[in-house]
Amino acid sequence: MKLSKETARDMLYKLYSARIFEERVNEMFMRGMIHGTTHLSVGQEGVAVGAIYATNKDDLMMSSHRGHSHCIAKEADVKKMMCELLGREPGFCKGMGGSMHIVDIESNNYGANGIIGPAIPIATGVALALKKDKENKIIIDFFGDGTSNTGVFHEALNMAQLWKLPIVYICENNQYGMSTSVEKTVSVPNIADRAVAYGMPGVVVDGNDVFAMMEAVGEAAERARRGDGPTLIEAKTYRWLGHSKSDKRAYRTREEEAEWKAKCPIMRFEQYMLKDGFKDDELKAIYKQAEDYMEEAVEYAMAAPIVSLDEAKSLVYA
Ligand SMILES: Cc1ncc(C[n+]2csc(CCOP(=O)(O)OP(=O)(O)O)c2C)c(N)n1
Numbered sequence: 001m002k003l004s005k006e007t008a009r010d011m012l013y014k015l016y017s018a019r020i021f022e023e024r025v026n027e028m029f030m031r032g033m034i035h036g037t038t039h040l041s042v043g044q045e046g047v048a049v050g051a052i053y054a055t056n057k058d059d060l061m062m063s064s065h066r067g068h069s070h071c072i073a074k075e076a077d078v079k080k081m082m083c084e085l086l087g088r089e090p091g092f093c094k095g096m097g098g099s100m101h102i103v104d105i106e107s108n109n110y111g112a113n114g115i116i117g118p119a120i121p122i123a124t125g126v127a128l129a130l131k132k133d134k135e136n137k138i139i140i141d142f143f144g145d146g147t148s149n150t151g152v153f154h155e156a157l158n159m160a161q162l163w164k165l166p167i168v169y170i171c172e173n174n175q176y177g178m179s180t181s182v183e184k185t186v187s188v189p190n191i192a193d194r195a196v197a198y199g200m201p202g203v204v205v206d207g208n209d210v211f212a213m214m215e216a217v218g219e220a221a222e223r224a225r226r227g228d229g230p231t232l233i234e235a236k237t238y239r240w241l242g243h244s245k246s247d248k249r250a251y252r253t254r255e256e257e258a259e260w261k262a263k264c265p266i267m268r269f270e271q272y273m274l275k276d277g278f279k280d281d282e283l284k285a286i287y288k289q290a291e292d293y294m295e296e297a298v299e300y301a302m303a304a305p306i307v308s309l310d311e312a313k314s315l316v317y318a
């Protein structure tokens with residue numbers, strides 16, 4: 001697959017932005033500037049960027065509790081994301097939702113969900129609405145390997161295939177659900193193998209290969225768009241950091257982590273660009289641009305107000 005120079009530049013900018021965003025968040029968390037918890041997707045950025053570039057801007061997306069890269073790939077305003085994590089009023093949910101509740105209807109991002117599983121039937125319901133309204137749009141739904149063991153995953157996939165809904169299910173198999181490895185929780189070699197039970201295609205993809213992601217999601221998106229129904233894509237990848245903020249990663253070895261780091265999706269994309277004629281300095285300039293903008297986003301968020309207590313109370317239902 002060959003990309004235009006502009007697309008390649010744009011994709012690298014998104015990959016760098018996703019990585020830098022999370023590195024900054026990690027650092028601010030350690031310094032006590034961010035409260036609650038956050039789930040970082042460092043190492044998994046290729047899944048989000050490859051998948052979203054294989055769909056149209058007006059296609060829909062639903063995300064998971066580990067969703068920063070999805071939001072950035074789908075062009076959420078990074079300043080508003082930073083505000084959301086830092087609890088500031090300009091955030092997507094006025095800073096009251098935090099990392100796991102970013103939703104941005106403007107960029108067709110129908111949001112994340114901190115409760116694992118329910119986003120799958122919600123996304124399936126959105127796909128049903130798209131079909132009923134005869135919109136020529138599809139939805140892609142990201143979730144994890146552990147989430148594919150929940151009951152609603154199976155119920156939703158059955159319905160989606162029965163009704164030939166325009167949805168692409170993307171399971172990010174990052175090898176662990178919290179501290180438990182996928183081998184200990186999934187009874188088949190590949191999560192994509194489960195698709196056979198619902199009569200839909202199941203595709204295993206190297207999630208650290210942006211091009212492989214684009215190809216698989218592109219095919220599945222076309223299939224969904226022409227009315228042939230859903231596809232289950234399993235993107236094999238790895239989360240480099242802990243599950244959330246209190247995880248010391250005692251359940252796996254540093255050697256295993258090093259093996260996966262050598263397969264870094266961003267490094268592989270840089271190698272493609274260098275082969276395609278980009279100069280090292282050009283890549284460095286793209287990095288610097290993403291880094292500078294992230295710094296601006298942090299400064300913007302730090303200077304932004306916190307929602308008033310009265311307004312916060314007015315938004316509580318009970
Ligand atoms: C219904 C429900 N049960 C448990 C949790 C706690 N929990 C948060 S993330 C997670 C593991 C998810 O694993 P996976 O689907 O592989 O996603 P990953 O965290 O690896 O991205 C669990 C059990 C939750 N959020 N919701």
Ligand SMILES: [Mg+2]
Nearest residue numbers: 144145176177
């Ligand atoms: Mg997982």
